Amino acid sequence: MKYSHLFAKTTKQPPKEADTINHKLLTQAGFVDQLMAGVYSYLPLGLKVLNNIGQVVREGMDEIGGQEVLMPIMHPKANWVTTGGWDKVDILFKVKSRTEKEYALGMSEEEVVTPLVMSRVNSYKDLPLYVYQIGWKYRDELRAKSGILRGREFLMKDMYSSHTSYEDFQRFYQVAKQAYLKIYKRLGLVAKVTEASGGSFTDKISYEFMVLTDAGEDEILYCTECDFCVNVEIAKVKVGDKCPNCKKGVLKQATASEVGNIFDLGQKYTKDFNFPVTLENREKVYPYMGCYGIGISRLMGVIVEKFNDETGIIWPDVVAPMKVHLVGLDLEDKKVNSQAEDLYKKFNHEDISVLYDDRVDVSAGAKFADADLIGIPYRVVVSKKTTDTLEVKRRDQKETEFLQFTELVRRIK
């Protein structure tokens, strides 16, 4: 992609309402555009990042046997009446057709996945089953804020597991927890696992996966020595207490953003929809279900909150919109211009994604500032001074290196 053709380019003006780093930087760098509070458009570079995060999550789910589907956003009212959610869930968006039919916009998909799974599962032989999707969710939040951290419309991976026994659910609960930690690690994040309340419909404990960031909206207590971590909402301990787990560390409080959760749904939904399965011994049992969420668009915001400096975003390689930001200087010089064009083609030929700043009427300083703002991992400069080695700088390092093209390709791949 040539920068001169790119929609949309960087802007100097920060967005008016921006209350967080992710909102400010993602808008200025041309990744997202706010349509209204909590609702964003994803621009070409932003959509690439969103898809890259989605792909990391997808691979994590496929590895533990997840099967990807895509369920509707528009749900029939009847399904939500069956579970009690129609009246009880205050953040549920409702739609009325011109013939007065009512629908809900999916905020979670138990109401759809339970009848879907059970209608195609005949016996214990088809279980356990792990079905997931990456899809847009809708929540009627009173206050949508913090850029793409808390949206009314947001992209989520939601997986639902079905089991013939509670023990089998508990086994998989641990498998999914490990898969989640691996996903966050691949994204460059360290997530703390807290226990929290189970939400609207269960008194069970759930797992929340928290990344420490001041832009978050949760308060957690964590141990300075061990893995102990708890949401203050349900904590029976307080700041400064000795850790109840290791008895060595002290509890500290921190602000965090929830980037994932796992709920024990028990038999609520299979009982609500009356979907028992037959066991090997011919007994009937209502399957046990779990729900496993990861906020994809929120993760994009959290990554920006964690990886930035005063000049812009610093994307981790695995989610970066492009691998190389090729900065062409002195492009009014025909020789330099054709050298830069050749290099652009060579990167494309090697299947290395590259954003080529081909503008001739823009200063070197402005081009470097844009490269820093956008945050692509490898910056390569071509100018009058360029010889047979390339001037390469990683966005997350201060030093410039001089490398042969083949050596650079080897590093990137």
Next chain:
Amino acid sequence: MKYSHLFAKTTKQPPKEADTINHKLLTQAGFVDQLMAGVYSYLPLGLKVLNNIGQVVREGMDEIGGQEVLMPIMHPKANWVTTGGWDKVDILFKVKSRTEKEYALGMSEEEVVTPLVMSRVNSYKDLPLYVYQIGWKYRDELRAKSGILRGREFLMKDMYSSHTSYEDFQRFYQVAKQAYLKIYKRLGLVAKVTEASGGSFTDKISYEFMVLTDAGEDEILYCTECDFCVNVEIAKVKVGDKCPNCKKGVLKQATASEVGNIFDLGQKYTKDFNFPVTLENREKVYPYMGCYGIGISRLMGVIVEKFNDETGIIWPDVVAPMKVHLVGLDLEDKKVNSQAEDLYKKFNHEDISVLYDDRVDVSAGAKFADADLIGIPYRVVVSKKTTDTLEVKRRDQKETEFLQFTELVRRIK
């Protein structure tokens, strides 16, 4: 993917309400599941087909300079009031929040893309610009029917072009038309291009791309000799007339499904949102816009309507959910079983997608029937009789061939 693990498997029972071949076959083969009239879940194999069609369309748009974005589904009421659509568009779904705020669900995105594009376009130098997305659309249809051909929720590619002059729009209109015809050709379809009325907001003529199929909902007149084609809604000719274009052929009537359209939007939206751009001569002009739609989920239905026989679906290679359907017979025999497993691994190793029917308690007849129903291009059988050549049958041919593994791989790739 092993068939024993696949969610969801084939079903013998056709869906109750199925009024079309696509609804019947896609449901029985386990590709989609109807949640309510006009709203479907895409199951693992169905989602792969949907993504494959989307990818063909994406490549076609990228080739002509399209830039992919993703705009919101939930729109602020104000934008639809600005264009007059809030009161005039009867198929617009409306949402009210708990604080009585009103939103529209996107049925098309002029109301979002116009302010988005114009807020980031400063001068004539940034135009022309072609922005597109592949996203879910919502239409409050009185009668949703014909399986996934006419949905209340459906997947669409919608591109919007912006130009400084009407002439430039007309130039690109032809470029897009050729790109569309190439896309349909890649999908194995022959589309006729008709002229039709321009829809709610313009008296201009638009292009419609029609595929002849009895499940369609449009009636067209076409010439037996030349490319002349017109929607009967605006036709000034009738069946049996001499073709007004070539003066040789005779006009025939046929039922067709609209798989794409191109609208000349003129300056309506740029004027509504008051977004002029500055030309080189410092004059201001309201950009001319075009809208270019392709129904992705509808195309999936149309492809099934066109490519099927009495036993099931026959997917064109480019959209097929998998390349190979490996049918294992005599799997109670350990030697055959390990031979089939090895072959399954070898296909995976070659990055050739394969559905392996590994069931041991199912007859050969039932397995062949499932393979025919699902419609994957290459069926490969492993049984006691298998020697060092493989028994291969293409779904769209009657003859069985015997091939070496490497020869089969070469053909598939």
